[in-house]
Amino acid sequence: MTTATATSVEKTKVVRSGQRFMSGDIACAEGALAIGCRFFAGYPITPATEIAEHMARRLPEIGGVYIQMEDEIASIAAVIGASYAGVKAMTATSGPGFSLMMENIGLAVMTETPCVIVNVMRGGPSTGQPTMPGQQDVMQARWGSHGDYEIIALAPSSVQEMFDLTLEAFNFAETYRVPVFVLADEIVGHMWERVNIPEPESIKIVSRKKPEVPPSNKFAPFQPDEDLVPPMAVFGEGYHFHATGLTHDERGYPQTDSAKAQTELVHRLCDKIRKNKAKITRVQRAMLEDADVAVVAYGIAARAALSAVRKAREKGTKAGLLRLATIWPFPDEHVAQVARQVKAIVVPEMNCGQIVREVERVARETPVVFLPKLGEEPHKPSEILEALEGSLK
Amino acid sequence: MTDDSPHPYERFLRKDRIPHIWCEGCGNGIILNCFARALDELNIDLDKVVVVSGIGCIGRVSGYTNTDSFHTTHGRPIAFATGVKLANSDLKVVVISGDGDLFAIGGNHFIHAARRNLDIQVICANNFIYGMTGGQMGPTTPLDTWTSTTPYGNIEQSFNLVQLAAACGAVYVARWTTLHTRWLTESIKKALQKEGFSFVEVISECPEIYGRHNKMETAIKMMKWFKEASQVEHFSDPSKADITSNRIVVGEFVDVEKPSYGRLLKEKLARIGQKSNT
Numbered sequence: 001m002t003t004a005t006a007t008s009v010e011k012t013k014v015v016r017s018g019q020r021f022m023s024g025d026i027a028c029a030e031g032a033l034a035i036g037c038r039f040f041a042g043y044p045i046t047p048a049t050e051i052a053e054h055m056a057r058r059l060p061e062i063g064g065v066y067i068q069m070e071d072e073i074a075s076i077a078a079v080i081g082a083s084y085a086g087v088k089a090m091t092a093t094s095g096p097g098f099s100l101m102m103e104n105i106g107l108a109v110m111t112e113t114p115c116v117i118v119n120v121m122r123g124g125p126s127t128g129q130p131t132m133p134g135q136q137d138v139m140q141a142r143w144g145s146h147g148d149y150e151i152i153a154l155a156p157s158s159v160q161e162m163f164d165l166t167l168e169a170f171n172f173a174e175t176y177r178v179p180v181f182v183l184a185d186e187i188v189g190h191m192w193e194r195v196n197i198p199e200p201e202s203i204k205i206v207s208r209k210k211p212e213v214p215p216s217n218k219f220a221p222f223q224p225d226e227d228l229v230p231p232m233a234v235f236g237e238g239y240h241f242h243a244t245g246l247t248h249d250e251r252g253y254p255q256t257d258s259a260k261a262q263t264e265l266v267h268r269l270c271d272k273i274r275k276n277k278a279k280i281t282r283v284q285r286a287m288l289e290d291a292d293v294a295v296v297a298y299g300i301a302a303r304a305a306l307s308a309v310r311k312a313r314e315k316g317t318k319a320g321l322l323r324l325a326t327i328w329p330f331p332d333e334h335v336a337q338v339a340r341q342v343k344a345i346v347v348p349e350m351n352c353g354q355i356v357r358e359v360e361r362v363a364r365e366t367p368v369v370f371l372p373k374l375g376e377e378p379h380k381p382s383e384i385l386e387a388l389e390g391s392l393k
Numbered sequence: 394m395t396d397d398s399p400h401p402y403e404r405f406l407r408k409d410r411i412p413h414i415w416c417e418g419c420g421n422g423i424i425l426n427c428f429a430r431a432l433d434e435l436n437i438d439l440d441k442v443v444v445v446s447g448i449g450c451i452g453r454v455s456g457y458t459n460t461d462s463f464h465t466t467h468g469r470p471i472a473f474a475t476g477v478k479l480a481n482s483d484l485k486v487v488v489i490s491g492d493g494d495l496f497a498i499g500g501n502h503f504i505h506a507a508r509r510n511l512d513i514q515v516i517c518a519n520n521f522i523y524g525m526t527g528g529q530m531g532p533t534t535p536l537d538t539w540t541s542t543t544p545y546g547n548i549e550q551s552f553n554l555v556q557l558a559a560a561c562g563a564v565y566v567a568r569w570t571t572l573h574t575r576w577l578t579e580s581i582k583k584a585l586q587k588e589g590f591s592f593v594e595v596i597s598e599c600p601e602i603y604g605r606h607n608k609m610e611t612a613i614k615m616m617k618w619f620k621e622a623s624q625v626e627h628f629s630d631p632s633k634a635d636i637t638s639n640r641i642v643v644g645e646f647v648d649v650e651k652p653s654y655g656r657l658l659k660e661k662l663a664r665i666g667q668k669s670n671t
Binding site: 038039041060061063065067069070071073074075077078079080081082083084085086087089103104106107111215217235236237238239240241242243244245246251253254 | 409443462464472476477479502
């Protein structure tokens, strides 16, 4: 009997459909369960601990496995192991743990391991402010592990989105055989809001492609299909395949001195995300049709931004909001389109300037106003409003 | 005279990966051979075996075994193996790695997997040195020996891996050298059949790197040391399982029964499942 896949549990027990009131962290855990996650390995850390606690209670009820590892390095390594054993797996952490995970996030990229890593961001650097919100790990999410790669990161702005984007994260992970980040923040994680959890039948569940060929010594575990994603054999199916963090060929064998192997592999790992960017991009456009000025925001900062845009409209300024739910790969086209239309862009972030660099890169001649915010309080709508009005003067 | 008959353990190897990268005289081949022999004698279904290794010379072993196999980042094979075993308890998950990988960078994972009594087998090739990077001091480098980073002699105390494994809760602990192939094979067989966390340390010769720094520049010289210094002391006090120039204590040290993590998890899940179905 396999442990984590033994689920003769009714769907109703897994998916708690209906209107619920819960925190963002719990919604994230419920989303993971609803989409089929049956393995969680983690390490306690504020403000993500509630995800682990909820998984520790819920997973055993539905035949899944929760394990508290000795650190975050072990947590992500165990998640990769569980995924290679055929089970949808995740971990959740915050800044310091995210830093520790970077090594094996690279391994997950290199070995094309579907898995989900939730980072409920707090204030850094270092131990920083554990109970306070931050959006300071955005560039670390993009570039934190060594080497070239592309990554998918989703930024929820509400408790509902903690549920919804966790579903998306798993589906992207399984579709492209990649680690996917849910980049939340302390406010979204700890905030309680109403969540609509759909009926299980209406949840679209994507699972990794399986090899169509039977086990044989001809099987090449990293031979991609036309979509650049190789079908995934898992341990115990008889394929006797090898996977390594070393640069490898389609057989999974190390190719440590071949420029061709390095070039082909690393380009493919990047391209399977780059070429599917349109399918991965999730943005929300609000009041942009006739906008003269726009806010580009994500996560908690986008909520105050929406409020500010509405207030600006009331006062006669044609403002709009482009909210990025997908922040990596960066939605260049959407931002560029807004930049071509408006006279200025305002970017509020709970950091010293991270996504604003991407916006500036894409906006070219359009002026970009940056609103940093550190510490306990998120941006006030009035602060963003002031910037919107000021940027047109 | 040539002999074209296949190697008796050929089916355990990925033939297209041979020749291996290990140096002449390296003990890793002996360890791989004993592992293959153990699998063969136990008639274990190779479809259900996963070999996990870390970084270092012996880390390449996973690429040579004809099973499902994974070559992790440095120090992480046990943590990776934990996820594999818990996600599919039908799999026989074996970690084969080196002293630096398992006990320096990966030490934390070893002690906690042993404490949990996780159902995996760990085989450690202990060659006293970082071979892949060219011969630096490691956590098992004996006192007063020479490496490229201890050019004046090592002043760090070394781990006694037998004592460490026993203290952390391993249910089976054995140490042999690459000279003791039959005993080693028997110990790997026992480890593979044990419920819970089992550990086999193999003192392995590294003439090219460790030996060259320490006046044992051939495999024969290193094997002579193993032969002359080894003392079989079964179930002796693990804290006295020394490794010195004239004494290498080998044998079985721990063989106890204790409910494994897998068993406790299964029992717990069954009870929770019953409860939540009523």
